Amino acid sequence: MSYEQLQEAAAAIAERTGRESHQAAVVLGSGLSDYAASLDDAIEIPYSEIPFFPEPRVVGHGGSLFSAPVGDGAVLLFAGRVHTYEGWDLDEVVFGVRTAALTGASSILLTNAAGGLGDGFAPGDLVAIRDHLNYTARNPLVGMNDDRLGPRFPDMSEVYSKRLRGLLERAFQTASVSYREGVYAWFLGPSYETPAEIEMVKRVGGDLVGMSTVPEAIALNHMGVDVAGISLVTNYAAGITDAPLSHEEVTETAAEARERFTAVLDALLPLLVKG
Numbered sequence: 063m064s065y066e067q068l069q070e071a072a073a074a075i076a077e078r079t080g081r082e083s084h085q086a087a088v089v090l091g092s093g094l095s096d097y098a099a100s101l102d103d104a105i106e107i108p109y110s111e112i113p114f115f116p117e118p119r120v121v122g123h124g125g126s127l128f129s130a131p132v133g134d135g136a137v138l139l140f141a142g143r144v145h146t147y148e149g150w151d152l153d154e155v156v157f158g159v160r161t162a163a164l165t166g167a168s169s170i171l172l173t174n175a176a177g178g179l180g181d182g183f184a185p186g187d188l189v190a191i192r193d194h195l196n197y198t199a200r201n202p203l204v205g206m207n208d209d210r211l212g213p214r215f216p217d218m219s220e221v222y223s224k225r226l227r228g229l230l231e232r233a234f235q236t237a238s239v240s241y242r243e244g245v246y247a248w249f250l251g252p253s254y255e256t257p258a259e260i261e262m263v264k265r266v267g268g269d270l271v272g273m274s275t276v277p278e279a280i281a282l283n284h285m286g287v288d289v290a291g292i293s294l295v296t297n298y299a300a301g302i303t304d305a306p307l308s309h310e311e312v313t314e315t316a317a318e319a320r321e322r323f324t325a326v327l328d329a330l331l332p333l334l335v336k337g
């Protein structure tokens with residue numbers, strides 16, 4: 063990944079959408095990707111038509127970027143993301159959100175499905191990410207630093223912006239959806255965690271586990287972009303109950319929670335665009 067490639071992708075998005083800039087972006091997690099197409103006047107660009115964009119390796123779902131007018135501006139929405147466990151390099155995993163930042167997006171929301179560690183983090187719950195733990199020993203900033211993107215040693219003391227967490231609070235209130243804040247622990251996957259790993263995460267203060275979001279958050283924090291994260295708890299993490307984990311449970315819970323999640327996004331997008 064180079065800065066020039068990011069610029070080329072951002073220029074292609076400007077050309078295809080006829081919009082010189084987008085003020086905000088949203089990465090839609092598992093079960094949420096239909097949200098983008100439901101927005102009025104959304105323009106769809108398949109990832110395959112954007113230079114250097116990686117395409118998700120799930121049969122039949124190449125992924126698309128949407129551009130939708132919101133308030134006085136416009137939002138980019140990622141329907142489909144690539145994961146590190148699919149074998150992508152981290153600079154490919156973060157390419158899309160870095161491009162969004164170059165189109166002008168200064169507030170970016172990352173959403174995902176996650177396992178909940180109990181004690182109030184139960185299936186169906188929506189959680190605003192307050193901070194994260196990185197259990198992969200990987201980092202998208204490894205390698206030569208490009209100073210045009212950000213500093214060599216970026217501060218990480220407020221990755222999930224307090225300002226955006228304030229906007230999330232307002233959006234949840236407007237949508238009459240209850241939520242809480244929590245700490246998200248990133249595991250590589252694709253196997254789910256063991257009960258011993260979940261016990262470890264619990265002891266150090268983690269509330270959620272998942273296989274995405276953190277690389278994007280690190281890369282955007284590096285660029286000085288304000289980041290927010292929302293997890294939908296789709297299942298109890300391993301060992302919290304006796305039940306084995308299954309991908310079916312994850313997708314079923316995501317489908318059940320869609321209406322609430324959608325109401326929150328409807329309330330949040332205008333706030334993100336206004337800044």
Ligand code: HPA
Binds near residue numbers: 176178249298299312
């Ligand atoms: N672990 C990791 N990733 C997940 C989980 C989980 O329990 N649920 C949804 N994504």
